[in-house]
Amino acid sequence: AYAALAGRHPDGGGVATFAARAFGDRTATVVGWWFFLAVPAGTTAGALVGGRYIAAAIGAGGHTAAVATVLLLALPFLGNHFGLRLSGRVQVVLVVLLVATLGVTIVGAAPEMGTGQFTPFMPSRWTSIGHAAALLLLAFTGWEAACHLAADFTHPRRQIPAVTCITLVIVGLVYVGLAFATVGVLGPAADSPSHTQLSEREFQ
Numbered sequence: 219a220y221a222a223l224a225g226r227h228p229d230g231g232g233v234a235t236f237a238a239r240a241f242g243d244r245t246a247t248v249v250g251w252w253f254f255l256a257v258p259a260g261t262t263a264g265a266l267v268g269g270r271y272i273a274a275a276i277g278a279g280g281h282t283a284a285v286a287t288v289l290l291l292a293l294p295f296l297g298n299h300f301g302l303r304l305s306g307r308v309q310v311v312l313v314v315l316l317v318a319t320l321g322v323t324i325v326g327a328a329p330e331m332g333t334g335q336f337t338p339f340m341p342s343r344w345t346s347i348g349h350a351a352a353l354l355l356l357a358f359t360g361w362e363a364a365c366h367l368a369a370d371f372t373h374p375r376r377q378i379p380a381v382t383c384i385t386l387v388i389v390g391l392v393y394v395g396l397a398f399a400t401v402g403v404l405g406p407a408a409d410s411p412s413h414t415q416l417s418e419r420e421f422q
Contacts, residue, residue, distance in 0.1 A: 220362045221382035225375040228368035236365075253363075260360065265290040302370065317392060324395040331402030357393070 220233075229235040231246070233253065238246035269287030273279065297305035340346040361382075368374045400408045 220365050221379045224365040224368035225378045228371065228374040228378075230366055230369050232366035232368070233362055257363070262291065302367075317388065320392050320396055324392075324399045327399035327403050331399065332405075335402050335405035354393070358389075 223236050224232075227235055227239060231238070231250070234246045234250040237249040265287045266283075268290045269283040269285075272286040273283035276282070294305065297308050342349065364378075364382075368378060371377045
């Protein structure tokens with residue numbers, strides 16, 4: 219829906235522009251302020267998560283997580299300072315590295331997967347689908363922000379829907395593959411740490 223709207227109405231205002239066309243300037247103002255207030259909070263939260271991941275990966279503590287968080291926030295700001303082209307290229311490189319890393323992880327985990335790890339398939343019955351759907355919704359939240367870049371495309375009506383479809387396919391495959399690898403190797407231990415605590419030996 220956002221790809222279609224961005225293709226038809228390419229404008230730097232993004233979602234606020236769509237709201238203005240549909241409901242008027244007053245609604246667009248509210249939407250614009252929502253973005254203005256929510257994006258910094260969401261960006262900071264994402265950086266905090268990333269900082270904790272980095273600290274956990276190298277076996278460090280809270281201080282390292284804080285430093286990593288600041289760096290994760292500072293680097294994008296620095297890239298944007300030098301222009302969209304540079305920051306865009308950096309993002310492409312980072313995304314390629316991320317997808318490649320996850321792909322190697324999935325392939326490397328394949329020999330360790332066991333069919334027994336997938337039983338019971340839906341431990342919470344049909345509510346399991348709701349839990350997974352909620353997680354995926356949060357995972358894809360934020361894609362609407364791409365609408366703000368629509369005006370920078372040379373042929374937005376054709377390019378944005380195509381890029382969105384390609385991205386959905388790639389991300390969908392990576393998510394499904396990573397989910398299979400995680401459950402297939404760890405089984406019930408793949409649950410959140412609050413439910414299951416793994417020792418270092420068990421994890422290895």
